[in-house]
Amino acid sequence: MPVIPGRRALRRARIALDDDLVLGGLMERLAEADPDRVLVDEVDGARRTVGEAAALVDGWAGAVAERVAPGGMVVVATPNGYDQLLLCLAASRAGAVPAPVNDRLRPAELEHIVDDADAALVVRSPDELPTDSPLGTAHPADAGDVGAVFYTSGTTGRPKGAELTHRGILGGLNRAALVPALGRGEEAVCGLPMAHIMGVAVAVGLACASIPVRFLPRFDAEAVLDEIEGRRAGIFVGVPAMYRMLLDAGAEDRDLGCVRLWLSGADAMPAALADRFSRMGGLATLPGVGRVGRAVFAEGYGMVETAGGVAARVALPYLPDAVGRVGVPLPGYRTRVVDPEGTEVGRGTVGELQLAGPGVLKGYRGDEDASRGAFTDDGWLRTGDLVRRGPLGVFTFEGRAKDVIVRGGYNVYAVEVEQALEQHPDVAEAAVVGLPDDRLGEVPAAAVTARSGADLDPEELRTWAHDQLSSYKVPVRVVVVDELPHSGTRKVQRAEVRDLFAG
Template identity: 50%
Template sequence: MGFTLFARVHAAFGAPLTLANLGDRLGAMWGGRVLVDEPYRRTLTGAQIAELVAGWSNAIASLSEPGERVVLATPNSYDQFLLCLAVARAGRVAVPVNAQMRPVEVDHVVNDSGARLVIRSADDLEEAVATAPPCEPATPDPGEVAALFYTSGTTGKPKGAALTHKGLMGEARFGALAPTDLVDVEVVVSLPVAHIFGFVMLLSMATSGMRVCFLARFKASDVLDVIESRRSTGFIGVPSMYRMLLEAGAAERDLSCVRFWGSGADAMPAELAQTFKRFGASANLPIIGSVGDALFIEGYGMVEIGGAAAIKVSLPRLPERLGQNLAFRMPGYKFRVVGADGVEVPTGEMGELQLKGPGVLKEYWNAPEATRGAITEDGWLRTGDLVRLSRLGTINFCGRQKHVIKSGGYSVYPLEVELALEEHPDVLEAAVVGKADPKLGLVPVAAVRLDPGASVTPEELVDWVSERLSLYKAPRQIIVVDELPRTGTAKLQKDRIEEFFH
C-alpha cells in the first residue's frame, strides 16, 4: 500500500508526464503489477507494457520520420492504446481511427493528416521490431501536439483535433489522486480507444495503477457475465450501454461488487444513473466513509478539450435534485456562459458554455477556418453546449445549441423533451428532432424505442409529455422504431433521425 501511494503521488506531482515517456514510466512505477486483463487473451504488467511500447517505438522510428503523423487503423484493442504511446515515444504524432470507420472515412483521415505510415495491426510491426535498432525516447515539450483525434463526423467530414501532451496527460495525473477505494479495483471497460473518452479513461487508469478488464467489443450480456463472475468493482461506459445492460437483465444479476459506475460522451438520464447506483455496493470516501450506495461519476467533455472539463458525482445524502446536478470543474478550467450576442449572461440563465483550460485543442489540423470558428478572438473554446451555471459554480447541461428547435418563436430543447418521454415506463429511449412546418417553421417530433412488452401508443405518449411540459414542447408526431441510428461512438445521429420524418 505504501509503494502504491508513493507511485500515485509521483504520477501526479513528479516529473512531467507525456505520451512519449508514459510507457517507460508505467514500467518504473508499477513493475510487476497487472494493469490490464484482456479475457481469454493476456494480462499485462507495467513492466510488460514498457517492453512492448519500446519495441514498437523502435519499429515505428525505423519506418517513419520525426514529427510525421502515424495512422493507427487497427481493430479496437488495448494494442491500439499502447501503439499511441509507442508512436509518441518515437517522436511522431499518433492518429488513432475508430474501427467502425468505413474505408472512405479512413482514406479521408490518412489524406487530411498527411500520414505516410498506416498501421492496421500490431502484427504488422513484428519484422521491424526484430530488426530495428533501439531508439532514444523522444522528449517533446508538453505543449507539442501528441495526437490527432478526428471528430465523429455527425455533421460534415471529420476534423482532426490536435491535442497536446500536456492536455492529454492533465486528467491522467488528476486521476492518480482518486480515493484509494476507487483505485485498488478492477474496472471493466468496453469503449472505443480511438474515441477521446475511451482513450483518456485508459490513460488515467494506467497512470493511477488501476487494473482494467478490457473488452474490445461491447456486448451487454458479456459485460454482465464478466462483472458478476470476476466481482469487478467498476464499470465505465456511455449512456446507451447502460440502457442495453438494463435490457439484458442487469436487474436480475448480482452486481453488488460494483463500487462505482462511470459515464461520459453523452447526457445520462438521472433515473438510469440512480438505478445502477442501487445495483452496486457502498463506496468508501475519505472523511465521509461509507456512502451507502455505489457512486455514479459522469464526465462532461468533448474531443476538443482532450477529455473532460467537468465531473459530476451523484452523492447520497443530498437533496435528489442537487445530487443530480452537482458538477465540478476540473482543475485548471475556466467557464463562462454567453448569449447569442456573445455577452455573458447573468448567473442561472441559459447560454452557450465557453471554456479555457489545459486540454483545449491547439487547432483543427489543416483547417484554419474551423479553428477560428471554434475559438474566440480572446481564446475561449465555443463548445456549442447550452448550460446554466449556479452561484455555487455547478453546471447544468441543457442540450446542444445546434439542436434547439425554433417553433413559432419559442425555443424547444430536445433533451428536455427526451427526458420527459423516457420517464414513461414503456419508453427505453427517445430522440427528438425538428420537422419543417409551414406555419411554425419547425415543430418537435420524436422517434422512440419501446420495451418489448409495451402497449403504449404514440398518441398516449404525446398526452404524457403534454401533461408534463408546455404544449408547444410536446411532439407533434411520434414514431416507434426498433433501433436509433448511431455513430461509431454510440452517439445518436440526429441528421439521420430527421430523415424518418421526411
C-alpha cells in the first residue's frame, strides 16, 4: 500500500530523531517510510527498493537465527557489494554480532580474524543463506550494545577487532532522514568497500537521506567516470587514492559538470587535488546556460575506532582556503590536542588529537592490553594523529605520530613531503617513510608513481622538493614504482613501502 506523503514525512522525522535506533531495525524503519524508493542500483548486480531490501534482511535474519545463538559472531566475508551490508544488518537483526571483512584477504589473514572473533558462522556468499523463513520480529537490542566488530586494516600489525556500538555506527547518520525532498533528487556513485566503516557509514547515510546509490563492487576509474557522465550523477564518494586514479584516467577531459558534491574520507586529501575536482563539477545546471559555478567538496575525518567520521569540513565554491583541512568536530564529540607528555597545547601547536564521544569503540575484542593502550587514564581515545588547531576550532592534519621522521633532531612530517611531491605535474602519488641513518637517526625517502604517459627522474624530483621544502625535509632517496602498496581502502601500506628501500 502506498505511503501518504504527509505520513511519509512524519515517519522519516521519527527515524531522524530516534536515538535508540539499532542496526537490525534500520531497513525495516526505512521501508515503513518509503518502501518503493530505489535504494541501490548495483553495476552488474541487483537493483533493490527499500522494501525489497528490508524483506531480504528479514529473510536472511531468519536463517542466521537458526544457526547462531544471540550474541554469537558472524564473519561476513562475501564479495564486496551492497548485499554485504544487508547481510550484516540481517545478522544484527537476528541478535548476532556481524564482522564484515574483505573477501580478498589472504587465507591466513581471514583465518586469524575467524579465530579471533570466535565466529559461530562464516558467510562467504549471500546464496549460502535461504530467505524462506523470515524472522518477523527483530531480536531485542540496546543502542549501547556492541552492534558490529570492524577489523583494522593491520597497517601496524595483525588486524584487531574494534567493538562498535549500534549508536556509534549509526552515529547520527539517521539525521539524514531530515534532508528535504529538494536535496534528494541526485544519485550518488560509490565504489567503497562495505567491509570498511567508511563504506558502511556512507551507505547508511545515503539510505537515510533517500539518495539512491549506483554502486560499483570493484573500483575502476574509467568505469566510474562513465557512470558519472552517463547517468549525470550529482554525487561521488571516494577516498583520495580514487580521486588520483580518476584524474589519471582523464577526469578533466570528461563532462562532469553534473556533480554538485564530491565527498572524500579515510585519508588526507591534498588541497590541490580537491580544488581540481571542485572545478570539474558545478554548483547548478541552468537551462540554456549550462553549468554554473563550482561543486562543493566535503571531507570527513575519522577512523575505525570512532565508527567513522568525527570531524568534517565543507569547502564551498570560491572559498579554497578551507580546502585540505580536517575541519571541525561533529556534534557530540569532545577533542583535545596534547604533547607527548599528555599536556594540552595551545592553538597553532602540533600535537596528538584525542577524542571522546558516542562513536568511540568499546574496546578491541579479546585484547585487553590493546584496549587499555587505546585510551588515556582519564578515558580519552588516543588517535595517534597529529593535528594543529587553528582559528574557529578548525583542525589541520599534520600526519600520523608514528610517521614523523626525526632527522637530526628536526621533525619531518611525511604528509607535508608527500603533498609537495604530488604537486609535481607528472607525479600521481607519493609515499614518504623514514630510513635509519647512523649519523642523523632517520632520513626521509620517497616512493612515487607517475601519471599515465609520464617519465619521472628521481634526481629531478629531489630538486623539485628542494624548491618546495626546507632542505632537511627533502628525501635523500626517491624511487619510481608502478604502483604503491595499498590497503582495502586504498591507504598506503607504509611498512611495505619501507621494504622497497631494503638492501
